[in-house]
Amino acid sequence: MDLAVTSIPKKGDQILQDAINSFRTVLTPEQLAEFECIQSVPDTDAVLVFTAELDLRRQNQKGKSIASRLFPVLQSVHSFTSVIDTFVSSNPTIAALIWGSVKMTMTIMLNAASYYEAFVELCMELGRMCPRFEQYHALFPASERLQEALCAFNACIIQCCRRVIAMPKSSSGWTSPLNPLNPSFWQSFQQVFESDLQKLRDHSKNVNKEIRLAADQSQHRNNELQRLENEQADRSRRSLSRFISRTRDDFDTMHRLQIMRSEEVERENNQKLLDSLSSYDYIKPLKQARQKRYPKSAEWIFSTDEFKRWVDGTTPGLLWCSGKMGSGKSIICASVIDYLLTKRSSGRSHVTFFFSRFDDSESMRAETILRALARQLVTVQDVSGHTKRALEIIQNAPEDISLELSQFLTRLLSRKGPPLWVILDGIDECQREERKIVIKVLRSMLDDGVNARLFITSRDHATSVFKGHYANLEQVSMHCSLAQNGMAQLVDQAVQQCLDAEELLVSDQSLISEIKNTLTQQADGMILWVILTLRHLCSQPNNERIREAIAFMNLPRNLTDIFNRILHRTITDEKDDIVQALLPWIVAAKQPLTLSQLEECCLISPLQEYTIRDRFVNGIHLVDTWFQGLVEIDYETKTVHFIHTCVRQFFLTASDNPAFSKFHVRIQDADRHIGDICVTYLNFNDFKTTLARVRPPLPPIAPDEICQRALSSEWNWPRFLRLSQKMRGHKRRVANIDVTIASCTKTPDATVQETILLDHPFLAYASAHWLSHSIHFDQEHCQTWSLWKNMLMCGNELAASPVSEENHRTIDGALVLWATQNRHSALLDVVATSAELIKQYHPVLFDYVLKESNNNFLLHHMLSTKSLDRELNSLCCRAAYNGCLEVVKTLYEAGVDFNTHGGLSGRPPTLPLIEAAVKGHIKVIEYLLQRGANPNMQTHLYQSALEPAAELGGLEGLQVCRLLIDAGANVRNTNALLRSCARGDREIIKLLLSAGADVNASYPAPQWKLPSVGFRPILDYSHHALTPTHRMTVHLYTKIKRPYYKLSPFQSQKLILLSF
Incomplete structure (x- = not known):
């Protein structure tokens, strides 16, 4: 077996070369000359740039942008060329030609307008079969079989491209049998290429099989290396000469294995380090925004003076674009990104971007935004030196890493050369705290003078977001005069598209013009209003009703008016039941659900025992029709989304119309309902039967092998389900003996797991x-x-754990901590009401109770167990210290004695009254005194609560001292006067003396810290501020030869102070 591979094997190389040569044969002389000029491999952002260029070239054609649908197949080919370019040596241009063949095919098909959309649909089908780069990149160099399988798959793509170009020429020009005017054209196009698609499916399955085999071989090499190392270590304890003579061959083998392993581990670790920075799919929202854009409808912004100055660099580095809800800010963002990619981008000038989505909670976190921006500026080739160290710091940093991310992002954006572009959309979707973090980081970067220019869209004006912190910016409004021209473009194309699709059945040209003029003039900058109003017009049966609908008095006044009309039509069409059943899922899901997931889960009943296919939703692909256009289906992922955040907000707001009350979604009820279904689903008997069936009696296996395979196991259900959704996992893998033993009998290609997932699409989400x-x-x-x-x-076994990559096992410390961080009241309630768990995890719950002191439900449940005793005294002291009055009250009502000492972590026993006095919490002190707290009780640090009050000083300290004296505090048996003198707090000194403090008292040398200059401030204060009517003698007793502090500038043990 070859142990090191430095280039693609001859077979794989030849497969690719043959495919490229075959592709050449269908090109015209002009096309062939252009193809032969391709020499360079694609840049990192080549896919983004090319899809933007395709849309730009298609601007004179009707309809929305669709080039982004080509993204999956383009990205797959692009990723493959990156590893080919790294490891091939026989033909350096082969990577460039692979990319060039696919790119040229798409360019040729763009010019064949009639076939372009059908070709795009074909590419979408093809993209679903493509292997993911992260699955094979680390294994590729060391596996010839995997290399050949990937070469064959990509060669098949090139062959498919060849057929696409040759197909129109195969008959009589660009005519039948595939005539776009033929009603069966789309179906025929798919049928012609079905054989090619089947070949690609077969190659895709083979690639997946080889990936698994390569992973197993890699593990086998590691085991073999470990075996050899152990043998050599054992032999080295014997005769050295015999060891050298007998193990030279083993040394060579071991050396080669070590080199391979070292290279493979480095590749894996670098990619994992990069993935730990961010694996968020930041490109998906861009593709969705592109698909909503009509050609030229957003180009108005490029003509504004503000944008021109921003692009040319003659204006501040931040351009802020504001617009009302539904005005198309995301579409503007996508257009700016494409403009920069095609007009301003260069090999060293990167365009980074992020879209915050209202239906994706992860995208509204500041950390996710900053991580994704940084990830776009780093490739796996960059993971070395300072960049690698910075990534490791971020990976190992504590929870709040905003500072580390800010520093890393600033360094990345400070590179010399052309400016970098940062585009942010929808930060107003983020919660206020999250938005503040993002703005703080951006402001810091701009203050540091980064080599970057920022473009941000938001409903809010910049002044309301920055609030005067950063004024060096320019603003452009979506309601400016130039935007009106863009609206006219959009209306014209939208109306024409409805006419072409025979959705708007109007032949009267004057009426068509009237529709366009009315929509343009009344839109008030809201694209969403135009689209939904136009859909309403399409539902009208005749011209008369359309004219009535566009009359000024009948037009919808705002978006809420449109939504109400849509609900009325929904009820009229008798689709209200299914819409109401689907609404909680679309409103409250943690991430958008696919059509197949909604079809399966929507009508499951809580506590249902197994799958009932008769309850599956029929015709789920019509969901956008049922919702009258308020939801949309993503072409690539088949996920269902509201068309805008205001639609979701509409359903979350109770309607004034009783007829629409059942459409109102209460978010907590919806969230609870989905949770019920997830729990029900994971306990279906279907899975219990299947999992039992895939675990037949085990073959003989040695105990040491069981342990070894357990420690190296990479498969379990939650991990498999996470991979199916490309979910992010950061936790360290732990050994799983049970799963490994069970997996000894699993099929090599994991067909059982894949089959279960295909038959139960909701499983990944529920898990x-x-x-x-x-x-x-x-x-x-x-x-x-x-x-x-x-x-x-x-x-x-099917339920994923939020704190590890394994399935959920039981409640442990990590899960309890996660529950406090995520305010999971139900899980915390289970812990709080369990006598066993509360004893184990009460410190974590105490921290949470003090943090959420306004909500005492958890504390009441903790007290109900009667399992805590002295721990409650400690909690009471902490609550008093933090000023948590409600917690103190609850503890008193539960019988906690305020005069019983409580221990605090790392500190001697203390009392609630003294802890409240330390921080000056007046209301807590008043309550404690009213409920019998003794102001004269001592602790290790203080003789009474007066001492910390005097030490606190100021107005708060004075107020606390008064409360304590009024409650009977003894001023004579404390060193409160000494402490107040040390602070020089005149009002407290007066209060203590007037309450009977002894000016001639003797005090042991204090163990608390005095001012660093000794007593000089006291003397100075005394001579200048006090009247010589009294004298106070303070004897300071020190230990012989070991004073507690230096009496500088005095050496005697008696100090005379002028006093009252």
């Missing part, structure tokens, strides 16, 4: 989000409470 949807669970309102609680305590 990932069963716990996050149960935050609002309670025994009274949750039908699956007992089932869910059992899953928590005993685990579930």
Whole structure:
């Protein structure tokens, strides 16, 4: 077996070369000359640039942008060329020609306008078969079989491209049998290429099989290397001469294995380090925004003076674009990105961007935004030196890494050369705290003078977001005069598209013009209003009704008016039941659900025991029709989304019309319902039967091999389900003996798991989000409470854990901490009401109770267990220190004695009154004194609560001292006067003396820190501020030869102070 591979094997190289040569044969002389000029490999952002160029070339044609649908297949080919370019040596241009053949095919088909959309659909089907780069990149160099399989797959893509170009020429020019005017054209186009698609499916399956085999071989090499190393270590303890003579061959083998392993580990670790920075799919929202854009409708912004100055660099580095809800800000963002990619981008000038989506909670986190921006500026080839160290710091940093991310991002954006472009859309979707973090980082970067120019869109004006912190920016409004021209372009194309699709059945040209003029003039900058109003016009049966609908008095006044009309039509069409059933899922899902997931889960009943296919939703692909255009289906992922955040907000707001009350979604109820279904689903008997069936009796296996395979196991259900959704996992893998033993009998290509996932598409979502949807669970309102609680305590093989990559096993410290961080009240309630768990995890719960002191439900549940005793005294002291009055009250009502000492971590026992006095919490002190707290009780640090009050000083300290004296505090048996003198706090000194403090008292040398200059400030204060009517003698007793502090500038043990 070859142990090192430095180039693609001859077979794979020849397969690619043959495919490229075959592709050449269908090109015209002009096309062939252009093809032969291709020499350079594609840049990192080549896919983004090329799809933007395709849309730009297609601007004179009707309809929305569709080039982004080519993205998956282009990205797959692009990723493959990157590894080919790295490891091939026989033909340096082969990577460039692979990319060039696919790119040229798409360019040729763009010119054949009639075939372009059918070709795009074909490419979308092809893209679903493409292997993901992260699956094979680390294994590729060391596996000849995997290399050949990938070469064959990509050669098949080139052959398919060859057929696409040759197909129109094969008959009589660009005519039948595939005539676009033929009604069966789209179906025929698919049928002609079905054989090619089947070949690609077969090659795709083979690639997946070889990936798994290469992974197993890699593990085998590691095991072999470990075996050899162990043998050599054992032999080295014997005769050295015999060892050298007998193991030279083993040394050579071991050396080669070590080199291979070292290179493979470095590739894996670098990619993992890069993935740990961010694996968020930031490109998907760009593709969605592109698909909503009509050609030239957003180009108005390029003509504004503000944009011109921003692009040329003659204006501040930040251009802020504001516009009302539904005005098309995301579309503007996508257009700016494409403009920069095609007009301003260069090999060293990167365009980075991020879209915050209202239906993707992850995209509204500041950390996600900053990580994704940084990830776009780093490639796996950059992971070395300073960049690698910075990535490792971020990976190992504590929870709040905004500072580290800010520094890293600033360094990346400070590179010399052409400016870098940063485009942000929808930061107003983020919560205020998250938005503040993003703005703070951006402001810091701009203050540091980064070599970057920022473009941000938001509903808010920049002044309301920055609030005067950063004024060096320019603003452009979506409501400017130039934007009106863009609106006219959009209306014209949208109306024409409806006419071409025979959705708007109007032949009267004057009426068509009237429709266009009315929509343009009344839109008030809202694209969403135009699209939905036009859809309403399409539903009218005749010209008369259309004219009535566009009359000024009948036009919808705002978006809410449109939404109400849509609900009325929904009820009229008798689709209200299915719409109401689907609404909670679309509103409250943690991430958009696919058509197949909605079809399966929508009508499941809580506590249903198994799959009932008769309950599947029929015709789910018509969901956008049922919702009258308020939802849309993503072409690539087949996920269902609201068309805009305002639609979701509409359904979350109660309607004034009683007829629409059932369309109102209460988010907590919806969240709880989805949680019920997730728990029900994960406990289906279907899975119990299947999992039992894939675990027949085990073949003989040695105990040491069981352990070894457990420690190296890479498969379990949650990990498999995460991969199916490309979910992010950061936690360290732990050994799983049970899963490994069970997996000894699994099929090599994991067909059982894949089949289960195909038959149960909702499984991946339920596994990932069963716990996050149960935050609002309670025994009274949750039908699956007992089932869910059992899953928590005993685990579930299909349920993913939020704190590891393994399935959920039981409640542990990591999960309890996660629950406090995510305010998971239901999980915390289970812990709080369990006598066993509360004893184990009460410190974490105490931290949470103090942090969320306004909500005492958890504390009441903790107290109900009667399992805590002295721990409550400690909690009471902490609550008093933090000023948590409600917690103190709850503890008193539960019987906690305020005069009993409580221990704090790292500190001697203390009392609630003294802790409240330390921080000056007046209301807490008043309550404690009213409920019997003794102001004269001592602790290790203080003789009474007066001492920390005097030490606190100021107005608060004075107020606390008064409260304590009024409650009977003894001023004579404390060193409160000494402490107030040390501070020089005149008002407190007066109060203490007037309350009877002894000016001639003797004090042991204090163990608390005095001012660094000794007593000089006291003397100075005394001589200048006090009247010589009294004298106070303070004897300071020190230990012989070991004073507690230096009496500088005095050496005697008696100090005379002028006093009252």
